[in-house]
Amino acid sequence: MLRPTAFSAAGRFWRGNLHTHSTRSDGVLPPAEVCRRYRAEGYDFLALTDHFVGCYDYPIVDTLPFRAEGFTTILGAELHSGAMANGELWHILAVGLPADFAPSDSPDFHPKPGQETAQELAARAVAAGAFVAIAHPQWSGLTLADARAVTAAHAVEIYNHGCAMGCDRPDGAAIADLLLTEGRRLTMIATDDAHFHEPDHFGGWVMVKAPESTPEALLAALKAGEFYSSQGPELRDIRLHDDRIEVDSSAVAAMIVQGQGTAARAVHGSSMTTSEMDLSRFGTSPWLRVTLMDAAGKKAWSNPIWR
Ligand SMILES: [Zn+2]
Ligand SMILES: [Zn+2]
Numbered sequence: 001m002l003r004p005t006a007f008s009a010a011g012r013f014w015r016g017n018l019h020t021h022s023t024r025s026d027g028v029l030p031p032a033e034v035c036r037r038y039r040a041e042g043y044d045f046l047a048l049t050d051h052f053v054g055c056y057d058y059p060i061v062d063t064l065p066f067r068a069e070g071f072t073t074i075l076g077a078e079l080h081s082g083a084m085a086n087g088e089l090w091h092i093l094a095v096g097l098p099a100d101f102a103p104s105d106s107p108d109f110h111p112k113p114g115q116e117t118a119q120e121l122a123a124r125a126v127a128a129g130a131f132v133a134i135a136h137p138q139w140s141g142l143t144l145a146d147a148r149a150v151t152a153a154h155a156v157e158i159y160n161h162g163c164a165m166g167c168d169r170p171d172g173a174a175i176a177d178l179l180l181t182e183g184r185r186l187t188m189i190a191t192d193d194a195h196f197h198e199p200d201h202f203g204g205w206v207m208v209k210a211p212e213s214t215p216e217a218l219l220a221a222l223k224a225g226e227f228y229s230s231q232g233p234e235l236r237d238i239r240l241h242d243d244r245i246e247v248d249s250s251a252v253a254a255m256i257v258q259g260q261g262t263a264a265r266a267v268h269g270s271s272m273t274t275s276e277m278d279l280s281r282f283g284t285s286p287w288l289r290v291t292l293m294d295a296a297g298k299k300a301w302s303n304p305i306w307r
Contacts, residue, residue, distance in 0.1 A: 002240040004305055006226045011211040013227075014218060016045035018095050018206060019078070019135065019160070019191035024059040025050035028196040035066035035073060041202050044213050045072045047095040052077035054107040060099050074215045075099060078135060079125060082118040083111035085143045090118035091135040092150070093157070093191070094125040096219040101128055122152040131222040133189055136160040137176075138169040147175050148182070154223060155187040158301050159231065161203030162193035173258075173301075180287050180304050181260050187222075187303045188289075190229035204231055225303045232298035238290060240305055247275045247290055249300070254293040259285030270295075 021027030063073035076095040133155040164170035190204030208227040210217040234250040255275035290302040
């Protein structure tokens with residue numbers, strides 16, 4: 001029996017948003033108010049990730065003054081350099097950057113000849129200690145070749161709430177599943193990408209399993225994949241047997257399991273808190289992942305489980 005370490009590791013789950021903007025780039029609210037709102041909403045941590053471009057003076061916002069009892073912050077930024085296949089500028093999320101992370105040569109939101117590639121910038125962020133994710137693939141119009149090139153990334157945004165509210169392009173699962181099928185051991189994060197100019201906040205988050213909610217412990221757990229993502233449902237345990245899977249959760253209406261290629265199956269029910277599925281449909285798929293959906297349509301996503 002295999003239990004992902006997110007559920008077997010010591011500690012508890014901490015709720016956080018990893019992708020947020022403020023007036024230090026194109027967000028509406030100042031950093032103190034953004035932090036206050038997330039804390040008031042019951043979040044355990046927040047990464048403020050303003051756009052790291054020259055026209056905003058390459059912000060890595062000092063959020064240490066906004067830490068409080070039961071609420072911590074992780075320094076970060078949304079990094080930009082290099083062109084995607086569509087000619088537009090890359091967006092890469094970096095959580096856990098040092099305050100003195102060296103600026104890229106990215107004066108604005110247009111690619112500039114000779115600047116770092118997205119892969120070079122992502123690798124530099126990882127080397128500096130960050131947890132790095134490919135942001136909003138569907139909104140970006142990212143191709144599979146684009147995503148494949150950024151081998152330094154730990155994760156893909158499976159859900160971006162701002163992109164859901166603002167343009168109905170929230171998805172990262174399609175490209176993530178293709179990368180998993182190529183053997184890339186990526187994890188999947190849900191984020192808000194909140195700017196507070198529309199209902200783009202408190203809609204997608206990560207639940208990180210760690211012994212304590214320090215930035216160091218949270219970052220280590222993120223890099224180790226010891227988390228799940230959610231819009232509401234709680235994912236409490238996954239037990240993977242040779243021939244079946246069992247999942248404990250808050251009350252849900254569907255459990256969907258996805259694997260390589262067309263391998264996928266769902267069980268439906270009413271207020272299911274333990275869901276079970278026979279895995280004969282999944283053959284030799286080297287990975288599986290679990291999506292839960294509650295009666296309101298809100299989802300939770302496990303990370304891929306390699307078997
Ligand atoms: Zn972005
Ligand atoms: Zn953003």
